[in-house]
Amino acid sequence: MRAMPFPPDLPLIGGLDGDAVLSVGEADHAVTEGAHRHPHGALLMLRSGYVKSESAAGRWLIPAGHLCWVPPFAVHGGELVGVWGVRIYLAADLCNGLPGEPCVMRSTPLILAVINRLAEATGIRTSLSAQEGRLLSVLSDEIERAKRTPILLPMPQDARLRKTAERWLHHPDDQSGLDELAVEAGMSRRSFTRNFKLDTGLPIAKWRQIARLMRGIDMLAAGKSVTETAFAIGYDSISSFVVLCQHHTGMSPKILARVVTGGGQVRQC
Numbered sequence: 001m002r003a004m005p006f007p008p009d010l011p012l013i014g015g016l017d018g019d020a021v022l023s024v025g026e027a028d029h030a031v032t033e034g035a036h037r038h039p040h041g042a043l044l045m046l047r048s049g050y051v052k053s054e055s056a057a058g059r060w061l062i063p064a065g066h067l068c069w070v071p072p073f074a075v076h077g078g079e080l081v082g083v084w085g086v087r088i089y090l091a092a093d094l095c096n097g098l099p100g101e102p103c104v105m106r107s108t109p110l111i112l113a114v115i116n117r118l119a120e121a122t123g124i125r126t127s128l129s130a131q132e133g134r135l136l137s138v139l140s141d142e143i144e145r146a147k148r149t150p151i152l153l154p155m156p157q158d159a160r161l162r163k164t165a166e167r168w169l170h171h172p173d174d175q176s177g178l179d180e181l182a183v184e185a186g187m188s189r190r191s192f193t194r195n196f197k198l199d200t201g202l203p204i205a206k207w208r209q210i211a212r213l214m215r216g217i218d219m220l221a222a223g224k225s226v227t228e229t230a231f232a233i234g235y236d237s238i239s240s241f242v243v244l245c246q247h248h249t250g251m252s253p254k255i256l257a258r259v260v261t262g263g264g265q266v267r268q269c
Contacts, residue, residue: 016040016089022125022132024118027080027087035077041095043088044068045107045115048259050217053078055102058154058200061214062104063249064259067111069143070102071095081221082261086119090136094128097140105146106250114139151248153210154200160185161196165207172212173234178204213244220257229253 016023016039027044035054044051044067051062055076062068064085070076072092090098107115114135128136156162164181168174182192196204212233219229230241230253238253245253 019126020124021091023089024122025087027083027085037073037075041072041090042070046085048084049082050260051080058152061151066104067107068104074102086115110142156199158199168211172215213248221260226253
């Protein structure tokens with residue numbers, strides 16, 4: 001999969017000042033951020049709300065109950081919607097044991113317990129205590145072990161395929177057949193489906209599932225009912241939407257609606 005084009009001179013935004021090596025704080029806001037980088041690593045544990053982000057890998061959807069990791073200098077940007085959670089910044093030399101690429105995973109009870117312990121004392125540290133060092137070591141190990149379940153929508157780089165993908169993003173209920181879309185793209189059906197998978201890494205059906213989920217979460221966050229959302233994104237039964245949500249987020253649509261609107265939070269024990 002080819003990287004998405006970003007300007008070469010992106011803003012470098014620092015969350016650590018001077019000799020600081022660790023910062024722990026509460027994330028509680030809704031904001032849209034353009035593409036940027038940090039000279040440090042960033043962890044975001046979402047308790048409620050969701051994040052729509054973009055990186056070189058494509059477009060991400062990060063719902064409550066997930067942990068997002070962005071390594072130093074990784075390009076990213078996006079929109080934080082009704083977010084409440086814990087934000088941790090780590091100096092670059094503390095990030096060696098963590099993944100070298102942005103990733104998202106469902107939080108495990110151990111991850112949640114470690115972050116809750118770190119969050120008991122918010123603020124900036126210029127050095128780590130022995131306990132904090134051990135906690136970060138456990139967190140690093142658990143992140144590597146955790147099953148990564150990113151809701152990632154890689155965008156095609158081929159202009160013809162990207163046009164179709166944008167169409168599906170804006171009209172998730174589009175019922176146009178593959179033969180029709182292939183003709184519009186100037187390809188045979190076989191070439192269309194093969195090239196789409198080569199360009200994005202996902203079969204068309206899987207890609208469209210994730211696109212529908214992204215739109216569905218937006219609608220739930222806007223207060224739409226589960227039934228209205230399911231039909232609006234192209235499903236003819238609520239049960240299909242339930243399966244989609246459970247598979248990608250581990251939550252039913254009703255629970256997902258509560259956490260993305262701030263009416264509840266994901267709890268694990």
